[in-house]
Amino acid sequence: MSARSYAKSNEALQRALKTIPLGSQTFSKSHQQFPQGAAPLFLDRGRGGRVWDIDGHEYVDLICGLLPVLLGYQDKDVDEAIIAQLGKGISFSLSTTLEFKLSEMLVDLIPCAEMVRYGKNGTDATSGAVRLARGFTGKDHIIALGYHGWQDWYIGATIKNLGIPKSTCALTTKVAYNDLDALRAEFKKFEGDVAAVIMEPMNTTDPQEGYLEAVKAMAHENGALLIFDEVITGFRFANGGAQVLFGVTPDLAAFGKAMGNGMPISALVGRADVMSLMDRIFYSSTFGGEALSLAASIAVIEKMQREPVVETLWKTGSWLAEETLKKIAEAGLAQNITLCGKAPWKILQFADHAHGSKEAIKTLFLKEMLAGGVLLAGSHNICYAHTKADMDHVLKAYTDALAVVKAALEKPGLDERLGIPPIHPVFSVR
Numbered sequence: 001m002s003a004r005s006y007a008k009s010n011e012a013l014q015r016a017l018k019t020i021p022l023g024s025q026t027f028s029k030s031h032q033q034f035p036q037g038a039a040p041l042f043l044d045r046g047r048g049g050r051v052w053d054i055d056g057h058e059y060v061d062l063i064c065g066l067l068p069v070l071l072g073y074q075d076k077d078v079d080e081a082i083i084a085q086l087g088k089g090i091s092f093s094l095s096t097t098l099e100f101k102l103s104e105m106l107v108d109l110i111p112c113a114e115m116v117r118y119g120k121n122g123t124d125a126t127s128g129a130v131r132l133a134r135g136f137t138g139k140d141h142i143i144a145l146g147y148h149g150w151q152d153w154y155i156g157a158t159i160k161n162l163g164i165p166k167s168t169c170a171l172t173t174k175v176a177y178n179d180l181d182a183l184r185a186e187f188k189k190f191e192g193d194v195a196a197v198i199m200e201p202m203n204t205t206d207p208q209e210g211y212l213e214a215v216k217a218m219a220h221e222n223g224a225l226l227i228f229d230e231v232i233t234g235f236r237f238a239n240g241g242a243q244v245l246f247g248v249t250p251d252l253a254a255f256g257k258a259m260g261n262g263m264p265i266s267a268l269v270g271r272a273d274v275m276s277l278m279d280r281i282f283y284s285s286t287f288g289g290e291a292l293s294l295a296a297s298i299a300v301i302e303k304m305q306r307e308p309v310v311e312t313l314w315k316t317g318s319w320l321a322e323e324t325l326k327k328i329a330e331a332g333l334a335q336n337i338t339l340c341g342k343a344p345w346k347i348l349q350f351a352d353h354a355h356g357s358k359e360a361i362k363t364l365f366l367k368e369m370l371a372g373g374v375l376l377a378g379s380h381n382i383c384y385a386h387t388k389a390d391m392d393h394v395l396k397a398y399t400d401a402l403a404v405v406k407a408a409l410e411k412p413g414l415d416e417r418l419g420i421p422p423i424h425p426v427f428s429v430r
């Protein structure tokens with residue numbers, strides 16, 4: 001694969017690091033998560049399903065902003081809605097009617113949604129849900145299954161818990177997905193004190209038959225609430241989220257990412273009797289009703305109802321998953337590279353090879369995909385604007401990248417030969 005120069009990205013990183021710790025606002029977008037010196041680190045613009053970096057290279061984007069870009073960059077309908085609202089104002093001194101226009105749409109769309117409050121990041125919605133569940137049940141302990149954002153109540157249960165009081169860390173514990181025995185044991189261990197089970201309804205693995213129903217029943221038997229974290233699955237697995245796809249309605253749910261096609265907006269939705277307690281807990285912020293994001297979200301949902309957005313994500317994602325799996329098998333790498341999850345968000349998993357660690361395999365693979373013009377971080381984040389030509393481009397890049405990985409694994413010591421440090425995940429939650 002021809003070497004690309006990332007000179008401007010690398011220079012920009014050095015400049016950014018002088019005034020910005022990590023050089024980025026997001027771990028997953030930072031230099032730590034890409035092949036060192038062999039990756040774009042700063043983007044200039046995007047259109048449809050493609051982006052351009054500051055060195056001028058074009059990519060089919062399979063990161064899509066870490067999943068907010070649902071319709072595509074510069075979506076005409078959403079951008080027009082933002083521009084129209086910009087002509088009126090952004091943040092006002094009182095509420096706007098956009099707030100209930102959107103909440104009415106969410107209530108129509110999402111089974112558990114009887115009432116709605118907004119936030120800016122997914123973390124706002126998950127953290128609000130947890131506080132609400134504690135307020136409603138009068139209990140403290142939280143059982144978590146997945147990734148739920150950067151706040152103390154969740155991060156305290158991970159290895160990235162520096163700066164979080166020990167007493168807070170102890171209040172959240174994690175159990176494995178699809179493991180009802182483990183969940184039962186956790187309820188026993190914290191008997192009478194579990195406020196909620198918060199879970200991604202699905203990430204890498206399909207729920208076993210009856211699993212989500214059983215989690216809900218167990219939560220309720222123990223006087224706890226069930227919270228679905230639909231920050232990724234919402235507006236992606238189905239218009240109303242994974243709760244529509246799987247037919248299980250939680251008490252509360254958190255939405256974010258895709259609902260604004262890139263604008264910062266999230267929503268905490270749920271049962272009216274629980275949500276009503278919002279008047280008594282404290283969930284209040286300056287930008288909760290910021291109007292550009294509300295206008296964008298209304299435009300996103302209207303478009304999703306008018307056009308086959310989710311259907312297209314499934315179709316495009318399925319095609320790409322099937323074709324890439326064939327290429328992986330043809331390269332003899334099926335033991336080392338696999339895809340899991342649902343078609344609109346397929347997650348790549350890497351396994352060690354006798355001649356190289358999974359981290360080294362992933363690093364080399366990403367490096368080659370980037371060189372082939374595909375911006376990829378570890379999952380197929382499909383957007384509505386991805387075209388057949390985009391997908392053909394991705395497949396060609398896969399073919400070339402897999403050939404390089406295959407050749408590299410023919411002799412021992414890939415980690416030493418890689419020439420750059422293998423990428424390690426921030427922490428493993430999926």
Ligand SMILES: Cc1ncc(COP(=O)(O)O)c(C=O)c1O
Binds near residue numbers: 121146232
């Ligand atoms: C499932 C899930 N929940 C919550 C969050 C937190 O969202 P945010 O980063 O917008 O705060 C994320 C972010 O990646 C997520 O994937």
